Amino acid sequence: MGSTRWRWMVWVGAGISVVGLAFFLWEEGLDRANQWAGVLGLFVGLAGLVLSVTGGVRGRGGGQSADGAAAGGSVRMVRDVKGDVVIGGAPDAPGPVPDASSAPATDAAGDGQSARGVRAGGDVNLVDGVEGSVRFGEQQQP
Structure with missing residues (x-):
């Protein structure tokens, strides 16, 4: 699969995910959406921490x-x-x-x-x- 096609598919998938998440949170109502956003934010923060630590460890080799x-x-x-x-x-x-x-x-x-x-x-x-x-x-x- 070509690089351009792969990038296009990633952007389309990300867009569909964001629209789906927005629709889900809208259906849940303001109070429940706030709770969901807190939980999702926790997992996004942890994933970012893991990626930055692993990237820092890999980058030390001076490749x-x-x-x-x-x-x-x-x-x-x-x-x-x-x-x-x-x-x-x-x-x-x-x-x-x-x-x-x-x-x-x-x-x-x-x-x-x-x-x-x-x-x-x-x-x-x-x-x-x-x-x-x-x-x-x-x-x-x-």
């Missing part, structure tokens, strides 16, 4: 993502390196971006770095937690 990237050259993500990073070599002219059918299926490692569905004309490198130096395509000194 990196190149999901869905399309590049004519290489894609490199480097994180948490204690030392030099040398990405050398003569820069290649960007090539054509590969089509979607050539994108390899990758699984997330669960460490906050991901490159799902990347389409790159060059290498895809994800580096994390290196205590020394990281070098890619370093040119030889004459």
